[in-house]
Amino acid sequence: MSQSAIRLQAIREGREPWRAVNTLLVWAFVSLLILVPWGYAAAPMVAGLLAFSGMLATAGQGRSSLANLDGEDRLWLLALAAFSGVWCWDVARTGVWPIAEHGRGWFLPLWPLLAGGLLVWLRSHPPSRLGWWLGLLVGGVGAGCTAAYERFVQGAYRADNGMNAIPFGNLSLLLGVLALVALLGRLSRPHRPSAWLSAALGLAAIAGFSASFLSGTRGGWVAVPLLAWIGFRAFRDVFPRRQMLLVAVGFWSVLIGLVAMTATTDYGVQDRLGKAVKDVKGYLAGDSGSSVGLRLDMWSAGGQLFLERPVLGWGEGRLQQARDGMADAGIVHPNVSLYEQLHSDVIDTAARRGLLGLLTLVGLYGIPAWLFGRHLRRSRDAQTRTLALSGLMITVAFVDFGLTQSMLRDVRGLSGYLGLTVACWVLLKTHLVTVGSGDRE
Known part of the structure:
Protein backbone atom coordinates (compact mmCIF):
# COMPACT_ATOMS: atom_id res chain seq x y z
CA MET A 1 0.00 0.00 0.00
CA SER A 2 1.35 3.42 -0.96
CA GLN A 3 2.13 6.07 1.64
CA SER A 4 -0.68 8.28 0.28
CA ALA A 5 -3.16 5.42 0.65
CA ILE A 6 -1.97 4.75 4.20
CA ARG A 7 -2.45 8.44 5.07
CA LEU A 8 -5.90 8.43 3.54
CA GLN A 9 -6.86 5.34 5.53
CA ALA A 10 -5.65 7.02 8.72
CA ILE A 11 -7.78 10.08 7.96
CA ARG A 12 -10.88 7.94 7.40
CA GLU A 13 -10.38 6.08 10.67
CA GLY A 14 -9.77 9.27 12.65
CA ARG A 15 -6.12 8.43 13.38
CA GLU A 16 -4.82 11.73 12.02
CA PRO A 17 -4.88 14.10 15.04
CA TRP A 18 -3.23 16.96 13.15
CA ARG A 19 -6.06 17.10 10.59
CA ALA A 20 -8.44 18.96 12.90
CA VAL A 21 -5.70 21.33 14.05
CA ASN A 22 -4.66 22.20 10.51
CA THR A 23 -8.30 22.62 9.46
CA LEU A 24 -8.72 25.12 12.30
CA LEU A 25 -5.57 26.96 11.22
CA VAL A 26 -6.76 27.24 7.61
CA TRP A 27 -10.07 28.60 8.85
CA ALA A 28 -8.30 31.11 11.12
CA PHE A 29 -5.99 32.36 8.37
CA VAL A 30 -8.66 32.86 5.71
CA SER A 31 -11.10 34.36 8.22
CA LEU A 32 -8.75 36.79 9.93
CA LEU A 33 -6.52 37.84 7.02
CA ILE A 34 -8.11 41.29 6.69
CA LEU A 35 -10.42 41.33 9.70
CA VAL A 36 -8.01 41.70 12.64
CA PRO A 37 -4.72 43.64 12.75
CA TRP A 38 -2.45 40.63 13.29
CA GLY A 39 -4.47 37.99 11.45
CA TYR A 40 -2.14 37.90 8.46
CA ALA A 41 0.83 36.99 10.71
CA ALA A 42 -0.61 35.26 13.78
CA ALA A 43 -2.13 32.25 12.03
CA PRO A 44 0.95 31.51 9.86
CA MET A 45 3.30 31.87 12.83
CA VAL A 46 1.21 29.55 15.01
CA ALA A 47 1.02 27.10 12.13
CA GLY A 48 4.78 27.31 11.67
CA LEU A 49 5.45 26.58 15.34
CA LEU A 50 3.01 23.66 15.36
CA ALA A 51 4.51 22.31 12.14
CA PHE A 52 8.02 22.48 13.60
CA SER A 53 6.86 20.71 16.76
CA GLY A 54 4.99 18.12 14.74
CA MET A 55 7.96 17.43 12.49
CA LEU A 56 10.17 16.88 15.54
CA ALA A 57 7.59 14.54 17.05
CA THR A 58 7.14 12.45 13.92
CA ALA A 59 10.88 12.40 13.14
CA GLY A 60 11.44 10.06 16.05
CA GLN A 61 8.92 7.65 14.53
CA GLY A 62 10.95 7.30 11.33
CA ARG A 63 8.48 9.26 9.19
CA SER A 64 9.58 12.14 6.98
CA SER A 65 7.23 14.81 5.68
CA LEU A 66 9.37 15.14 2.55
CA ALA A 67 8.42 11.60 1.54
CA ASN A 68 4.87 12.79 0.83
CA LEU A 69 5.94 15.29 -1.82
CA ASP A 70 5.82 14.72 -5.55
CA GLY A 71 7.43 16.52 -8.48
CA GLU A 72 4.78 19.24 -8.56
CA ASP A 73 5.30 20.03 -4.88
CA ARG A 74 9.06 20.22 -5.36
CA LEU A 75 8.66 22.55 -8.31
CA TRP A 76 6.55 24.90 -6.21
CA LEU A 77 9.05 24.73 -3.35
CA LEU A 78 11.78 25.67 -5.82
CA ALA A 79 9.81 28.78 -6.86
CA LEU A 80 9.34 29.83 -3.22
CA ALA A 81 12.99 29.23 -2.38
CA ALA A 82 14.20 31.14 -5.45
CA PHE A 83 12.01 34.18 -4.74
CA SER A 84 13.03 34.25 -1.08
CA GLY A 85 16.69 33.54 -1.82
CA VAL A 86 17.13 36.38 -4.32
CA TRP A 87 15.28 38.78 -2.03
CA CYS A 88 17.43 37.76 0.97
CA TRP A 89 20.57 38.12 -1.17
CA ASP A 90 19.42 41.60 -2.09
CA VAL A 91 19.03 42.45 1.59
CA ALA A 92 22.48 41.04 2.33
CA ARG A 93 24.24 43.07 -0.39
CA THR A 94 22.56 46.34 0.64
CA GLY A 95 22.15 45.86 4.39
CA VAL A 96 18.56 47.15 4.20
CA TRP A 97 15.38 45.23 5.05
CA PRO A 98 12.26 46.06 3.01
CA ILE A 99 9.90 48.60 4.49
CA ALA A 100 6.25 47.63 4.48
CA GLU A 101 3.15 49.00 6.18
CA HIS A 102 3.80 51.74 8.77
CA GLY A 103 7.54 51.42 8.24
CA ARG A 104 7.71 47.76 9.31
CA GLY A 105 9.53 45.16 7.25
CA TRP A 106 8.56 42.14 9.31
CA PHE A 107 11.18 39.98 7.57
CA LEU A 108 9.12 39.81 4.39
CA PRO A 109 11.87 38.04 2.39
CA LEU A 110 11.63 35.05 4.74
CA TRP A 111 7.88 34.57 4.41
CA PRO A 112 8.08 32.43 1.25
CA LEU A 113 10.32 30.02 3.19
CA LEU A 114 7.67 29.78 5.91
CA ALA A 115 5.09 29.12 3.21
CA GLY A 116 7.28 26.35 1.82
CA GLY A 117 7.63 24.74 5.22
CA LEU A 118 3.88 24.85 5.75
CA LEU A 119 3.31 23.34 2.31
CA VAL A 120 5.48 20.37 3.31
CA TRP A 121 3.71 19.99 6.64
CA LEU A 122 0.17 20.34 5.32
CA ARG A 123 0.83 17.84 2.55
CA SER A 124 1.66 15.32 5.27
CA HIS A 125 -1.29 16.26 7.48
CA PRO A 126 -3.92 17.74 5.13
CA PRO A 127 -6.76 19.89 6.46
CA SER A 128 -10.40 19.45 5.55
CA ARG A 129 -12.14 21.60 2.94
CA LEU A 130 -14.55 22.65 5.68
CA GLY A 131 -11.91 25.00 7.08
CA TRP A 132 -11.59 26.64 3.64
CA TRP A 133 -15.35 27.06 3.23
CA LEU A 134 -15.90 28.46 6.72
CA GLY A 135 -12.90 30.76 6.35
CA LEU A 136 -14.32 32.24 3.15
CA LEU A 137 -17.67 32.62 4.88
CA VAL A 138 -16.34 34.51 7.91
CA GLY A 139 -13.77 36.49 5.93
CA GLY A 140 -16.19 37.60 3.21
CA VAL A 141 -19.11 38.47 5.48
CA GLY A 142 -16.79 40.12 8.00
CA ALA A 143 -15.21 42.30 5.32
CA GLY A 144 -18.64 43.33 4.02
CA CYS A 145 -19.95 44.22 7.47
CA THR A 146 -16.79 46.15 8.34
CA ALA A 147 -16.90 48.14 5.11
CA ALA A 148 -20.61 48.92 5.46
CA TYR A 149 -20.12 50.11 9.05
CA GLU A 150 -17.20 52.36 8.17
CA ARG A 151 -18.85 53.91 5.15
CA PHE A 152 -22.51 54.25 6.18
CA VAL A 153 -22.19 54.66 9.95
CA GLN A 154 -18.83 56.32 10.46
CA GLY A 155 -18.99 58.23 7.16
CA ALA A 156 -15.48 57.26 6.04
CA TYR A 157 -14.49 58.29 2.52
CA ARG A 158 -13.05 54.82 1.83
CA ALA A 159 -13.51 51.65 3.87
CA ASP A 160 -10.13 50.23 4.89
CA ASN A 161 -10.44 48.52 8.31
CA GLY A 162 -7.45 50.48 9.57
CA MET A 163 -5.12 49.42 6.75
CA ASN A 164 -4.33 50.63 3.25
CA ALA A 165 -7.65 50.72 1.39
CA ILE A 166 -6.13 49.14 -1.73
CA PRO A 167 -5.13 45.75 -0.26
CA PHE A 168 -8.33 45.75 1.80
CA GLY A 169 -10.43 46.23 -1.32
CA ASN A 170 -8.41 43.81 -3.44
CA LEU A 171 -8.42 41.01 -0.87
CA SER A 172 -12.13 41.55 -0.15
CA LEU A 173 -12.82 41.16 -3.87
CA LEU A 174 -10.74 37.98 -3.98
CA LEU A 175 -12.53 36.49 -0.97
CA GLY A 176 -15.84 37.23 -2.69
CA VAL A 177 -14.70 35.52 -5.90
CA LEU A 178 -13.43 32.46 -4.01
CA ALA A 179 -16.67 32.22 -2.03
CA LEU A 180 -18.63 32.27 -5.29
CA VAL A 181 -16.43 29.52 -6.77
CA ALA A 182 -16.87 27.44 -3.60
CA LEU A 183 -20.63 27.91 -3.83
CA LEU A 184 -20.70 26.74 -7.46
CA GLY A 185 -18.53 23.79 -6.54
CA ARG A 186 -20.94 22.72 -3.83
CA LEU A 187 -23.93 23.13 -6.15
CA SER A 188 -22.24 20.81 -8.64
CA ARG A 189 -22.29 17.93 -6.17
CA PRO A 190 -25.03 15.30 -6.65
CA HIS A 191 -25.71 15.35 -2.91
CA ARG A 192 -25.68 18.76 -1.26
CA PRO A 193 -25.45 18.46 2.53
CA SER A 194 -25.52 21.56 4.72
CA ALA A 195 -27.61 23.72 2.42
CA TRP A 196 -27.11 26.59 4.87
CA LEU A 197 -23.39 26.61 4.07
CA SER A 198 -24.05 27.00 0.36
CA ALA A 199 -26.42 29.90 1.02
CA ALA A 200 -23.92 31.48 3.41
CA LEU A 201 -21.16 31.26 0.81
CA GLY A 202 -23.42 33.15 -1.60
CA LEU A 203 -23.86 35.84 1.03
CA ALA A 204 -20.09 35.93 1.60
CA ALA A 205 -19.53 36.45 -2.12
CA ILE A 206 -21.90 39.43 -2.22
CA ALA A 207 -20.37 40.84 1.00
CA GLY A 208 -16.84 40.55 -0.38
CA PHE A 209 -17.79 42.34 -3.61
CA SER A 210 -19.56 45.04 -1.59
CA ALA A 211 -16.53 45.59 0.65
CA SER A 212 -14.32 46.06 -2.39
CA PHE A 213 -16.72 48.61 -3.90
CA LEU A 214 -16.97 50.51 -0.63
CA SER A 215 -13.18 50.63 -0.32
CA GLY A 216 -13.09 52.73 -3.49
CA THR A 217 -10.45 50.44 -5.00
CA ARG A 218 -10.36 50.71 -8.80
CA GLY A 219 -7.48 48.65 -10.16
CA GLY A 220 -8.57 45.24 -8.84
CA TRP A 221 -11.86 45.31 -10.70
CA VAL A 222 -10.02 45.20 -14.02
CA ALA A 223 -9.59 41.47 -13.34
CA VAL A 224 -13.30 40.76 -12.87
CA PRO A 225 -14.17 40.15 -16.57
CA LEU A 226 -11.15 37.84 -16.94
CA LEU A 227 -12.00 35.92 -13.76
CA ALA A 228 -15.62 35.61 -14.87
CA TRP A 229 -14.52 34.21 -18.24
CA ILE A 230 -12.18 31.68 -16.59
CA GLY A 231 -14.98 30.62 -14.25
CA PHE A 232 -17.45 30.21 -17.10
CA ARG A 233 -15.07 28.01 -19.06
CA ALA A 234 -14.33 25.91 -15.98
CA PHE A 235 -17.97 25.27 -15.09
CA ARG A 236 -19.60 25.14 -18.51
CA ASP A 237 -19.08 21.36 -18.69
CA VAL A 238 -20.31 20.87 -15.11
CA PHE A 239 -23.65 22.65 -15.20
CA PRO A 240 -26.33 22.53 -17.90
CA ARG A 241 -26.35 25.52 -20.23
CA ARG A 242 -29.53 26.92 -18.67
CA GLN A 243 -28.08 26.84 -15.17
CA MET A 244 -24.88 28.50 -16.33
CA LEU A 245 -26.95 31.25 -17.93
CA LEU A 246 -28.83 31.77 -14.67
CA VAL A 247 -25.55 31.94 -12.74
CA ALA A 248 -24.12 34.47 -15.19
CA VAL A 249 -27.25 36.62 -15.05
CA GLY A 250 -27.24 36.50 -11.25
CA PHE A 251 -23.55 37.39 -11.03
CA TRP A 252 -23.77 40.40 -13.31
CA SER A 253 -27.05 41.51 -11.71
CA VAL A 254 -25.30 41.66 -8.33
CA LEU A 255 -22.42 43.65 -9.77
CA ILE A 256 -24.75 46.07 -11.57
CA GLY A 257 -26.73 46.45 -8.36
CA LEU A 258 -23.57 47.28 -6.41
CA VAL A 259 -22.51 49.80 -9.02
CA ALA A 260 -25.94 51.42 -8.89
CA MET A 261 -25.92 51.46 -5.09
CA THR A 262 -22.50 53.08 -4.81
CA ALA A 263 -23.14 55.50 -7.67
CA THR A 264 -26.26 56.89 -6.01
CA THR A 265 -24.66 57.43 -2.61
CA ASP A 266 -22.54 60.39 -1.59
CA TYR A 267 -19.61 58.27 -0.46
CA GLY A 268 -16.95 58.99 -3.07
CA VAL A 269 -17.05 56.04 -5.48
CA GLN A 270 -18.38 58.04 -8.41
CA ASP A 271 -16.08 60.91 -7.50
CA TYR A 339 6.19 56.31 -1.06
CA GLU A 340 8.26 53.25 -0.18
CA GLN A 341 7.35 51.31 -3.33
CA LEU A 342 6.63 51.97 -6.99
CA HIS A 343 2.98 50.86 -7.03
CA SER A 344 3.65 47.89 -9.30
CA ASP A 345 5.09 44.53 -8.35
CA VAL A 346 6.61 44.06 -11.79
CA ILE A 347 8.21 47.50 -12.06
CA ASP A 348 9.29 47.59 -8.40
CA THR A 349 10.90 44.15 -8.63
CA ALA A 350 12.61 44.96 -11.93
CA ALA A 351 14.09 48.19 -10.56
CA ARG A 352 15.23 46.63 -7.26
CA ARG A 353 16.47 43.19 -8.35
CA GLY A 354 16.68 43.42 -12.12
CA LEU A 355 16.11 40.55 -14.50
CA LEU A 356 17.18 38.08 -11.82
CA GLY A 357 14.40 39.29 -9.55
CA LEU A 358 11.90 39.32 -12.41
CA LEU A 359 12.63 35.66 -13.15
CA THR A 360 11.85 34.71 -9.56
CA LEU A 361 8.66 36.80 -9.65
CA VAL A 362 7.57 35.03 -12.83
CA GLY A 363 8.21 31.71 -11.08
CA LEU A 364 6.28 32.77 -8.00
CA TYR A 365 3.26 33.63 -10.14
CA GLY A 366 3.75 31.30 -13.08
CA ILE A 367 4.49 27.93 -11.47
CA PRO A 368 1.36 27.89 -9.27
CA ALA A 369 -0.74 29.20 -12.18
CA TRP A 370 0.63 26.48 -14.47
CA LEU A 371 0.07 23.73 -11.89
CA PHE A 372 -3.48 24.80 -11.06
CA GLY A 373 -4.28 25.29 -14.75
CA ARG A 374 -2.83 21.86 -15.54
CA HIS A 375 -5.21 20.13 -13.14
CA LEU A 376 -8.10 22.29 -14.31
CA ARG A 377 -7.54 21.19 -17.91
CA ARG A 378 -6.94 17.51 -17.16
CA SER A 379 -9.69 16.73 -14.66
CA ARG A 380 -13.37 16.16 -15.31
CA ASP A 381 -14.16 15.77 -11.61
CA ALA A 382 -16.20 18.80 -10.51
CA GLN A 383 -14.59 19.16 -7.07
CA THR A 384 -11.08 18.88 -8.48
CA ARG A 385 -11.92 21.55 -11.04
CA THR A 386 -13.37 23.78 -8.31
CA LEU A 387 -10.19 23.70 -6.22
CA ALA A 388 -7.95 24.08 -9.27
CA LEU A 389 -10.05 27.01 -10.47
CA SER A 390 -9.82 28.67 -7.05
CA GLY A 391 -6.04 28.43 -7.08
CA LEU A 392 -5.79 29.72 -10.64
CA MET A 393 -8.02 32.67 -9.81
CA ILE A 394 -5.82 33.59 -6.84
CA THR A 395 -2.73 33.80 -9.04
CA VAL A 396 -4.52 35.65 -11.86
CA ALA A 397 -6.03 38.12 -9.41
CA PHE A 398 -2.67 38.87 -7.78
CA VAL A 399 -1.02 39.38 -11.15
CA ASP A 400 -3.72 41.96 -11.88
CA PHE A 401 -3.51 43.54 -8.41
CA GLY A 402 0.26 43.80 -8.80
CA LEU A 403 0.02 45.83 -11.98
CA THR A 404 -1.00 48.98 -10.09
CA GLN A 405 0.04 48.20 -6.49
CA SER A 406 3.05 46.47 -4.96
CA MET A 407 0.93 43.83 -3.23
CA LEU A 408 3.90 41.57 -2.49
CA ARG A 409 5.55 44.35 -0.47
CA ASP A 410 2.42 44.73 1.64
CA VAL A 411 2.26 42.51 4.73
CA ARG A 412 -1.29 41.35 4.03
CA GLY A 413 -0.75 41.12 0.31
CA LEU A 414 2.28 38.81 0.53
CA SER A 415 0.77 36.77 3.36
CA GLY A 416 -2.53 36.50 1.49
CA TYR A 417 -0.96 35.32 -1.75
CA LEU A 418 1.27 32.73 -0.10
CA GLY A 419 -1.31 31.47 2.40
CA LEU A 420 -4.27 31.25 0.03
CA THR A 421 -2.35 29.51 -2.75
CA VAL A 422 -0.66 27.02 -0.43
CA ALA A 423 -3.92 26.16 1.35
CA CYS A 424 -5.74 25.72 -1.95
CA TRP A 425 -2.93 23.57 -3.37
CA VAL A 426 -2.88 21.25 -0.37
CA LEU A 427 -6.65 20.83 -0.52
CA LEU A 428 -6.42 20.08 -4.25
CA LYS A 429 -3.69 17.47 -3.86
CA THR A 430 -5.52 15.84 -0.97
CA HIS A 431 -8.71 15.62 -3.00
CA LEU A 432 -6.81 14.06 -5.89
CA VAL A 433 -5.64 11.30 -3.54
CA THR A 434 -9.22 10.88 -2.32
CA VAL A 435 -10.60 10.68 -5.86
CA GLY A 436 -7.85 8.29 -6.89
CA SER A 437 -8.82 5.95 -4.05
CA GLY A 438 -12.44 5.92 -5.17
CA ASP A 439 -13.70 7.89 -2.20
CA ARG A 440 -15.61 11.01 -3.33
CA GLU A 441 -16.45 12.32 0.10
Missing part, protein backbone atom coordinates in the same frame (compact mmCIF):
# COMPACT_ATOMS: atom_id res chain seq x y z
CA ARG A 272 -13.04 58.62 -7.53
CA LEU A 273 -13.84 57.34 -11.00
CA GLY A 274 -14.28 60.88 -12.27
CA LYS A 275 -11.09 61.95 -10.50
CA ALA A 276 -9.13 59.16 -12.21
CA VAL A 277 -10.16 60.46 -15.62
CA LYS A 278 -9.32 64.02 -14.58
CA ASP A 279 -5.91 62.92 -13.25
CA VAL A 280 -5.01 61.26 -16.54
CA LYS A 281 -5.94 64.36 -18.49
CA GLY A 282 -3.91 66.47 -16.07
CA TYR A 283 -0.87 64.21 -16.42
CA LEU A 284 -1.00 64.46 -20.20
CA ALA A 285 -1.11 68.24 -19.76
CA GLY A 286 2.02 68.19 -17.58
CA ASP A 287 0.53 68.02 -14.06
CA SER A 288 1.89 64.89 -12.31
CA GLY A 289 0.96 65.85 -8.76
CA SER A 290 -2.33 63.94 -8.69
CA SER A 291 -2.82 60.38 -7.42
CA VAL A 292 -2.74 58.86 -10.90
CA GLY A 293 -0.03 61.26 -12.01
CA LEU A 294 2.28 60.26 -9.15
CA ARG A 295 1.74 56.61 -9.96
CA LEU A 296 2.61 57.17 -13.60
CA ASP A 297 5.71 59.09 -12.54
CA MET A 298 6.75 56.22 -10.26
CA TRP A 299 6.36 53.75 -13.14
CA SER A 300 8.40 56.00 -15.38
CA ALA A 301 11.13 56.31 -12.76
CA GLY A 302 11.16 52.56 -12.20
CA GLY A 303 11.47 51.88 -15.90
CA GLN A 304 14.38 54.29 -16.29
CA LEU A 305 16.19 52.89 -13.26
CA PHE A 306 15.75 49.34 -14.54
CA LEU A 307 17.34 50.27 -17.86
CA GLU A 308 20.32 51.69 -16.00
CA ARG A 309 20.92 48.45 -14.05
CA PRO A 310 18.95 45.73 -15.85
CA VAL A 311 20.66 42.58 -14.54
CA LEU A 312 20.73 42.91 -10.74
CA GLY A 313 18.84 46.16 -10.17
CA TRP A 314 19.52 48.83 -7.58
CA GLY A 315 18.69 46.86 -4.45
CA GLU A 316 16.72 47.51 -1.27
CA GLY A 317 17.12 51.08 -0.04
CA ARG A 318 19.26 52.13 -2.99
CA LEU A 319 16.19 52.26 -5.22
CA GLN A 320 14.58 54.89 -3.03
CA GLN A 321 17.79 56.95 -3.08
CA ALA A 322 18.05 56.80 -6.87
CA ARG A 323 14.37 57.67 -7.26
CA ASP A 324 14.71 60.61 -4.85
CA GLY A 325 17.65 61.82 -6.92
CA MET A 326 15.38 61.88 -9.96
CA ALA A 327 12.85 63.88 -7.95
CA ASP A 328 15.51 66.38 -6.87
CA ALA A 329 16.55 66.77 -10.51
CA GLY A 330 12.96 67.53 -11.51
CA ILE A 331 12.62 64.42 -13.65
CA VAL A 332 9.64 63.18 -11.58
CA HIS A 333 7.31 64.91 -9.15
CA PRO A 334 8.85 65.50 -5.67
CA ASN A 335 5.97 63.72 -3.94
CA VAL A 336 7.02 60.32 -5.32
CA SER A 337 9.56 60.36 -2.49
CA LEU A 338 6.72 59.93 0.00
